[in-house]
Amino acid sequence: MPNDGSTKLSKNLLRMKFMQRGLDAEVKKQLEEEEKRIINDDHWYLDLPELKAKESFIIEERSYVPCEDLVYGRMSFKGFNPEVEKLMVLMNAPKEEEDEEVEENDMTRMDTDITDEEMAMRYGSLVESMKRKFAKKRERSSQKNEEEDVNHNTGETQPKKVFLKPQD
Amino acid sequence: MNAIHSCFKAQIGEVVLPGDVFQFDVSSVEEDSNIKSEKIVCGPGLRRNGDEILVYKSGILRHKQPSMYWIDSQQKRYVPVKGESVIGIVTAKSGDIFKVDVGGSEQASLSYLAFEGATKRNRPNVQVGDLVYAQFIIANKDMEPELVCIDSCGRANGMGVFGAGGFLFKVSLGLVRRLLAPQSEMVKDLEKIFPFEMVVGLNGRVWVKAKSVQQTLIIANLLESCENMTAQQRRALFKRVAEGAL
Numbered sequence: 001m002p003n004d005g006s007t008k009l010s011k012n013l014l015r016m017k018f019m020q021r022g023l024d025a026e027v028k029k030q031l032e033e034e035e036k037r038i039i040n041d042d043h044w045y046l047d048l049p050e051l052k053a054k055e056s057f058i059i060e061e062r063s064y065v066p067c068e069d070l071v072y073g074r075m076s077f078k079g080f081n082p083e084v085e086k087l088m089v090l091m092n093a094p095k096e097e098e099d100e101e102v103e104e105n106d107m108t109r110m111d112t113d114i115t116d117e118e119m120a121m122r123y124g125s126l127v128e129s130m131k132r133k134f135a136k137k138r139e140r141s142s143q144k145n146e147e148e149d150v151n152h153n154t155g156e157t158q159p160k161k162v163f164l165k166p167q168d
Numbered sequence: 169m170n171a172i173h174s175c176f177k178a179q180i181g182e183v184v185l186p187g188d189v190f191q192f193d194v195s196s197v198e199e200d201s202n203i204k205s206e207k208i209v210c211g212p213g214l215r216r217n218g219d220e221i222l223v224y225k226s227g228i229l230r231h232k233q234p235s236m237y238w239i240d241s242q243q244k245r246y247v248p249v250k251g252e253s254v255i256g257i258v259t260a261k262s263g264d265i266f267k268v269d270v271g272g273s274e275q276a277s278l279s280y281l282a283f284e285g286a287t288k289r290n291r292p293n294v295q296v297g298d299l300v301y302a303q304f305i306i307a308n309k310d311m312e313p314e315l316v317c318i319d320s321c322g323r324a325n326g327m328g329v330f331g332a333g334g335f336l337f338k339v340s341l342g343l344v345r346r347l348l349a350p351q352s353e354m355v356k357d358l359e360k361i362f363p364f365e366m367v368v369g370l371n372g373r374v375w376v377k378a379k380s381v382q383q384t385l386i387i388a389n390l391l392e393s394c395e396n397m398t399a400q401q402r403r404a405l406f407k408r409v410a411e412g413a414l
Contacts, residue, residue, distance in 0.1 A: 059207050
């Protein structure tokens, strides 16, 4: 069919990939522009008046709990249920600034729980056991001997085991 | 902010009725709020309606520093509120949820996974008729309320099934709030009598347990009678009970 302008192919057909090869530059440009306009068209624009961003200064609260500082609902008195009494202390603990004081008190109490000496002992044994873990099998026996030397200096090293020829 | 405070100020401690309106000059408030971002908290009984605050419960207007206002009202019907802890009665088990009666307009749902240590394999042992102490995680006027028996860390903290051998009764919501008030005098007077355990739900249900059935009933009756007594009357009655008159 002679392409003399009397018969025109539809735009959608021209936009297809296999048709692009035969198109001349002018038609190509025209098509591109048209496509751009379609995308640029702000047809998603909502015709609404601009919302006034007004931050509310009033908060609604439906519960009495924050208003009246209501306490935890489970209670036990005079040691009837020790578990609940523990929970009461936990749940009714004073908040915020007073909390820090409580924590500080706890810290001091913790210090008295485990003395420095106990801690040193504990870590001392931990170091030993970790050392043993990374030592090779042959080194292990020698280490054991050394330890004993360090701990009780009374000497008494075990004599090396040798095969004793039985007497007969 | 001062505009709002001043419109409340005259009425603090006074009786207000549904329909009362608190009005203030919005423009001055807006100017104020630009400087310091202080907010007014409207507690139960107060509702914001555009630029004014409406009262929808009858009672006494209360104020707490710095900027909290609410209505202290007497009522018996419970309306679920998110975050409140209540005592519920399990009424049905259906698949993976329990139906729990909390005294509201609708039964609440409680998932079997919302218990401490519960997994799909390890179901909690909950029977129909059991009492649960739980808190609302969803409480919405348009939706079914939902309860959980764990906090946000997954710990029970005393929530869950309870109530073997105790006694459950209903009191007004006002009395429950008086019982739960910090340093409540009523509770202080009660605990002098004898050892006992109590669970108070914000829905007006109270569960008590003491060493014997007799003692449990004494505590329950005392609590019920506290509803309409002055502090002196209460002290006199508690004294008589402590002396063994009942």
